[in-house]
Amino acid sequence: MDYSSPKVRIWQVVSLVPAGSVVTYGQIxxxxxxxxxxxxxxxxxxxxxxxxxxxxxxxxxxxGRISFPQGSPQYLRQQERLLAEGIEFMAERISLxxxxxxxxxxx
DNA sequence: CCCGTGACGCCAC
DNA sequence: AGTGGCGCCACGG
Numbered sequence: 594m595d596y597s598s599p600k601v602r603i604w605q606v607v608s609l610v611p612a613g614s615v616v617t618y619g620q621i622x623x624x625x626x627x628x629x630x631x632x633x634x635x636x637x638x639x640x641x642x643x644x645x646x647x648x649x650x651x652x653x654x655x656x657g658r659i660s661f662p663q664g665s666p667q668y669l670r671q672q673e674r675l676l677a678e679g680i681e682f683m684a685e686r687i688s689l690x691x692x693x694x695x696x697x698x699x700x
Numbered sequence: 701c702c703c704g705t706g707a708c709g710c711c712a713c
Numbered sequence: 714a715g716t717g718g719c720g721c722c723a724c725g726g
Contacts, residue, residue, distance in 0.1 A: 599723090618708055629721050635707035636723070652707080660707040667707080 599627055603637045610651045612678045614694035615687060617655045624696075635660065650674040651694075657687045 602625040618631040650671045661668040
């Protein structure tokens with residue numbers, strides 16, 4: 594198994610996100626050393642098995658929104674998990690200012 | 701190899 | 714604030 598593959602690095606970074614915080618796709622890509630690969634983060638998470646322990650639900654887009662059609666089963670599933678961790682939604686949006694994880698970047 | 705697709709992001713209207 | 718266009722790039726047909 595190649596633990597340095599982009600896929601694996603993305604999994605590793607996502608698994609570092611603490612409960613109660615969120616990160617954006619672009620942020621994950623950047624942290625994994627893969628700038629400009631935000632879309633790849635999405636496709637990689639999409640391939641995760643349903644029983645994966647990786648907190649994929651903490652990854653949202655740069656607008657603070659869940660990247661699924663509002664009301665879809667997937668949207669609701671992700672929202673449920675986030676609400677359960679104490680993350681607040683305001684008109685379908687999460688305040689990145691308040692909940693975005695700054696792991697490894699702040700002073 | 702060309703082309704469409706996508707759990708994205710940024711900028712212009 | 715909503716919409717649309719385009720850059721980005723891995724993937725599959």
